[in-house]
Amino acid sequence: MPELPIPSVGQLVFAAVALFTAISGLIVVASPNLFHNALALVATLFGVAGLYILLEAEFLAVSQVLVYVGAIATLITFAIMLTRSMMYGRTSPVNRQWGKAAIFAVLFFAVLLGFVQGIPWVSNMAELPSSQETIVALGMEFVTTYVVAFEVLGLLLLVALVGAVMLARDN
Amino acid sequence: MIPLNWYLMVAGFLFACGLYGALARRNAIAILMGVELMLNAANINLVAFWRYSDTFADMSGQVFALMVIALAAAEAAVGLALIISVYRKRKTINVEELDALAG
Numbered sequence: 248m249p250e251l252p253i254p255s256v257g258q259l260v261f262a263a264v265a266l267f268t269a270i271s272g273l274i275v276v277a278s279p280n281l282f283h284n285a286l287a288l289v290a291t292l293f294g295v296a297g298l299y300i301l302l303e304a305e306f307l308a309v310s311q312v313l314v315y316v317g318a319i320a321t322l323i324t325f326a327i328m329l330t331r332s333m334m335y336g337r338t339s340p341v342n343r344q345w346g347k348a349a350i351f352a353v354l355f356f357a358v359l360l361g362f363v364q365g366i367p368w369v370s371n372m373a374e375l376p377s378s379q380e381t382i383v384a385l386g387m388e389f390v391t392t393y394v395v396a397f398e399v400l401g402l403l404l405l406v407a408l409v410g411a412v413m414l415a416r417d418n
Numbered sequence: 419m420i421p422l423n424w425y426l427m428v429a430g431f432l433f434a435c436g437l438y439g440a441l442a443r444r445n446a447i448a449i450l451m452g453v454e455l456m457l458n459a460a461n462i463n464l465v466a467f468w469r470y471s472d473t474f475a476d477m478s479g480q481v482f483a484l485m486v487i488a489l490a491a492a493e494a495a496v497g498l499a500l501i502i503s504v505y506r507k508r509k510t511i512n513v514e515e516l517d518a519l520a521g
Contacts, residue, residue, distance in 0.1 A: 255419070257419070257420060258419075258420055261420045261424060265424065265428045268428060268432065269428060269431050269432070269435075272431065272432045272435045272436075272455055273435055275435065275439065275451055275452075275455060276435050276436070276438050276439030276442075276443070276448075276451075276452055276455070281445055281447060281448060284448055284451055285451070288451050288454065288455075291432070291455065291458070292458065295432075295458045295461070295462060298425065298428065298462055298465075299462075299465055301420070302425070302465050302466060302468075302469045303469060304465050304468075304469070304480055304483075306480070307465060307480055307483055307484065307487075310484060310487055311487065314487050314488075314490075314491050315454075315458075315487070315490070318491060318494075319454065319490065319491060319494045322494055322495065322498050323447060323450070323451065323494070323498065325498075326447055326498040326501055326502060327447055329502055329505070330447070330501065330502065330505040330511050339444070340443060340444060340445065340448070341442045341443060341444060342442060342443070342444045342513075342514055344441065344442065345441075345442035348437075348438050348441035348442035349438055349442065351437070351438075351441070352434045352435070352437045352438035352441070353434070355433075355434050355437060356430055356431060356433075356434035359426075359430035359433070359434070360427060360430060363423045363426045363427060363430065364423065366423075368421065368422040368423050368426075368470070369422065369470055371419065372419065372420075372469060372470060373472065375469075381477070384476075384477050385477045385480055385481065385484075388476070388477045388478070388481050389481065392476075392478075392481075393481050393485075396485065400485060400488050400489075403488075403489070403492055404488060404491070404492055407492035407493075407495055407496050408492075408495065410496055410499070411495040411496050411498075411499035412499075414496070414499035414500055414502075414503045415498075415499040415502045415503060417506070
């Protein structure tokens with residue numbers, strides 16, 4: 248930022264949510280304990296839902312909590328508990344190339360930051376219609392413009408469900 | 419008023435975290451968590467660009483974000499089923515020991 252104006256309430260709320268999301272996102276990959284990783288992942292997903300609310304995408308925030316926190320995080324916790332026998336303590340949580348991976352990730356972030364700061368983005372949010380109208384518009388998009396993608400997505404979910412049952416079945 | 423690039427910076431940081439996790443971890447579940455972080459980072463960008471665009475009357479940004487969420491659910495289900503299946507056969511989910519196809 249070139250000059251530091253007095254932050255508004257919205258900016259302070261954003262800063263709190265963003266900091267929470269970023270710190271728990273770091274714990275997801277940095278903590279050696281797999282269970283702490285999963286708990287931090289839940290916190291990160293909640294933080295992302297908070298960002299969606301700040302962006303006035305309420306339906307998306309609710310979907311995020313339902314699908315990610317409700318389903319995916321639970322699945323991951325189950326998988327950790329089903330497979331945790333020898334992964335604790337005995338071996339390092341990272342492989343040999345972790346140093347290079349860390350350098351690459353930091354450089355990647357630096358490049359992204361350079362791009363993002365170098366472009367003059369629009370900074371004014373237009374006024375949205377009421378959230379009810381937004382959700383109606385979202386539903387209409389799904390059954391008109393994106394109806395083929397929507398149906399294929401449903402088929403994909405069915406196939407993935409059957410495939411997951413077949414793969415995980417004890418035979 | 420929150421500038422758009424603040425959202426992009428948060429998303430970029432989450433993506434870099436997920437990238438590191440997917441590249442450096444040995445546990446297959448930890449790698450999957452890194453991939454989930456990257457998908458979330460992309461979703462933040464989609465929604466942020468939708469919110470700051472002039473034509474937010476078309477909801478493409480949110481539609482794409484919802485599709486990514488559904489795809490992530492399918493990916494997590496199949497990925498974790500694969501991990502459990504591998505664990506049952508090999509008694510490990512350390513990706514460095516899963517080298518049956520290595521030349």
